[in-house]
Amino acid sequence: MIQVAVNGYGTIGKRVADAVRAQPDMEVLGVAKTRPNFEAQSALDRGYPLYAAIEDRADQFADAGMEIAGPVTDLVEAADVVVDATPSGIGAKNKAMYDEYATPALYQGGEDANVADVSFNARSNFEDAVDADHVRVVSCNTTGLSRVIAPLQEAYGIEKVRATLVRRGGDPGQTSRGPINDILPNPVTIPSHHGPDVNTIFPDVDIDTLGMKVPATLMHVHSLNVTLSSAVDAADVRDHLADEDRLFLVPESLDIDGAGKLKEYAHDVGRPRGDLWENCIWEESISTEGRDLYLFQAIHQESDVVPENVDAIRAVTGAADAAESIETTNDAMDIGR
Numbered sequence: 001m002i003q004v005a006v007n008g009y010g011t012i013g014k015r016v017a018d019a020v021r022a023q024p025d026m027e028v029l030g031v032a033k034t035r036p037n038f039e040a041q042s043a044l045d046r047g048y049p050l051y052a053a054i055e056d057r058a059d060q061f062a063d064a065g066m067e068i069a070g071p072v073t074d075l076v077e078a079a080d081v082v083v084d085a086t087p088s089g090i091g092a093k094n095k096a097m098y099d100e101y102a103t104p105a106l107y108q109g110g111e112d113a114n115v116a117d118v119s120f121n122a123r124s125n126f127e128d129a130v131d132a133d134h135v136r137v138v139s140c141n142t143t144g145l146s147r148v149i150a151p152l153q154e155a156y157g158i159e160k161v162r163a164t165l166v167r168r169g170g171d172p173g174q175t176s177r178g179p180i181n182d183i184l185p186n187p188v189t190i191p192s193h194h195g196p197d198v199n200t201i202f203p204d205v206d207i208d209t210l211g212m213k214v215p216a217t218l219m220h221v222h223s224l225n226v227t228l229s230s231a232v233d234a235a236d237v238r239d240h241l242a243d244e245d246r247l248f249l250v251p252e253s254l255d256i257d258g259a260g261k262l263k264e265y266a267h268d269v270g271r272p273r274g275d276l277w278e279n280c281i282w283e284e285s286i287s288t289e290g291r292d293l294y295l296f297q298a299i300h301q302e303s304d305v306v307p308e309n310v311d312a313i314r315a316v317t318g319a320a321d322a323a324e325s326i327e328t329t330n331d332a333m334d335i336g337r
């Protein structure tokens with residue numbers, strides 16, 4: 001069993017811990033937090049040993065009646081791999097600790113690409129991360145774009161990708177984030193950072209991205225235009241994308257008109273936390289005009305990177321190849337079902 005540490009038990013960390021626990025070949029060795037709060041309590045309730053990310057704050061946990069298993073350094077030392085899911089910028093600061101204990105580390109998309117040897121998306125470049133010491137699982141938006149680009153590039157070739165990303169202002173729990181009542185070009189300069197980030201996975205893909213922020217917390221929505229190498233029938237593209245387990249083609253028959261109903265649907269089908277690990281592509285939006293392909297997709301920012309972290313764990317530990325890992329992860333989490 002691969003022993004996994006999760007350092008940073010917030011939006012991403014808690015989901016990764018549960019996904020790791022669901023795998024047949026992995027165990028959660030423990031999770032680390034800087035302070036006691038509802039998430040620390042929920043980690044203990046789920047039976048995850050809780051470690052103090054900042055050693056001299058361990059007393060705060062004791063005062064709150066929460067048992068601490070030790071300092072995060074003990075956790076990192078004992079683990080086969082650590083998933084760093086701390087806020088942007090902290091992962092880079094933690095890198096020296098992971099090196100000190102020679103524990104391979106995964107970072108999240110909020111870190112700069114240069115924190116790691118490899119930027120990772122399981123469908124696109126799993127092999128690049130095999131046996132790497134430092135791997136960055138790319139952001140929710142880059143993951144969403146990469147999952148579409150990979151099969152399109154393989155089947156048809158890509159001349160140019162243009163994507164407009166309508167981004168949720170914050171996660172549901174991020175009460176400090178905005179905008180409250182506004183629509184922001186964000187960043188106002190073009191391209192947004194997403195295009196260059198996609199190039200960390202696909203160095204040769206020509207891509208321009210534009211970002212906007214809106215007062216929503218549920219999901220991001222992408223408007224995508226891909227110029228393919230040759231003219232393709234929309235039905236052909238639909239069939240091709242339907243074969244991808246991490247792409248959910250939302251059928252017209254479900255009458256899901258936006259992110260709100262998608263989330264409601266996820267709750268109705270019993271997804272934990274209402275998570276949507278797959279890209280949600282409106283099937284009827286998949287259209288072609290000659291070589292130009294158009295589609296709309298919704299990306300659940302809090303969860304699409306979670307199966308990617310699980311696959312990255314197998315890559316850095318050499319536990320499985322891409323196809324085997326993706327299938328095991330999908331089976332264990334019921335992805336694409």
Ligand SMILES: NC(=O)c1ccc[n+]([C@@H]2O[C@H](COP(=O)([O-])OP(=O)(O)OC[C@H]3O[C@@H](n4cnc5c(N)ncnc54)[C@H](OP(=O)(O)O)[C@@H]3O)[C@@H](O)[C@H]2O)c1
Nearest residue numbers: 008009010011012033034035053085086088108110140301
């Ligand atoms: N949320 C998303 O939509 C999303 C999507 C894709 C990627 N990401 C990326 O994933 C990373 C984590 O984001 P997130 O949304 O999960 O953040 P988050 O919800 O704020 O969770 C981060 C957790 O790390 C803990 N923490 C803070 N400092 C720490 C430290 N020094 N050591 C250990 N734990 C520490 C925080 O809790 P305490 O201080 O209370 O312990 C917090 O619970 C970022 O790089 C982000 O860009 C986020």
